[in-house]
Amino acid sequence: MKIIRRYKWWLSALLVLLAAYGGGRLYLGGGRLYYKMTDGFSLENISSSFGFDDRWVTHPLSAEEKELVDTVLSQEFHYLGKGCQSYVFESADGKYVIKFFKYQRYRQAEWVKQFDFIPSVHKHRMSRTAHKQRKLEGVFKSWVVAFNHAKEETGLIYVHLNKTEGLGKRVTLIDKMNRRHAVDIDQYEFLIQKKGIMLTAHLDFLMREGRVEEAKQFLDALVMQILGEYRRGVADNDPALMQNTGVIDGAPAHLDVGQFDFAPKYAEKSIYEPEIFQKFYKFRRWLTKEHPALGKHLDAVLLREFGGEFFRIPPNPRYVS
16 A cells, blocks of 8 residues: 555556546547548538639629539539548439538648647648648649630539639538538538549449440540640649549540640640650550550540550559569
8 A cells, every 4th residue: 555655646647648538549449430430521621711703703604504503502402422622412313512611621730730839840731731722722623624625524514713702602522421411602602513423333334234335435435535626725633544534425525624734835846745644654565454445445446546655655663564
């Protein structure tokens, strides 16, 4: 008992630490479970306090386009999934998706600010904040470029990056846990896009159905669409063709519009040819393995458009594995 009394303070401190450790693990475990159940979606995570910025103004909608936007936003939207940059909800009729920014990805954790009195921490936090802001603005710019210069190739219906008053809609979002959220859509940054299906799934389907010629025609259209975009100065700088490309209304389409840019340099063959090679590299490997006839056809199309030198471009090491 004397030993216990002598070390009472230390024993108490040890118990507190153990409790905190156990509580922390319980908190983290509960947090992971909640994230799995919700994918981290909350209205806070798709909300911003941004004011008007003329950099994010898109071309005005026609009367017909406004009517379509109004029709789409009159529906409920059910949670579909998430990407690196956004949360995605599907319209009740299954024809459209609405995407909201995952703003938590671009924000610093609040607890970090508590250590701002340490100069090195403050310097690092400010650097990270500026980096995240640049990344967010890069995605904003990409959405504007995609809407203004590649609307047909992306299936975009509307891009809304400045808060407004004219939509006048309270849109119901039904999240992963089936909770309903009525949002004043004027106050959110979002895009509306036609819903597509993934590139590889589409080709698999056509080949199972024996529609080989249709699959070959689709590959022709895919190459010519991407080539045409570059020649107009439009570039999708995300090389993950298989993950970001799909089919909308039977035509090739960019389903992810997060890395678009517009500049005259992209129309130069010395710029776009190696970019197209890298973009198609893993897709060609997949196609040769899964559908050899289509793999040969795609290579023939690329040979026709770019010549034999195209196949001597060294692949980026990141895409070899």
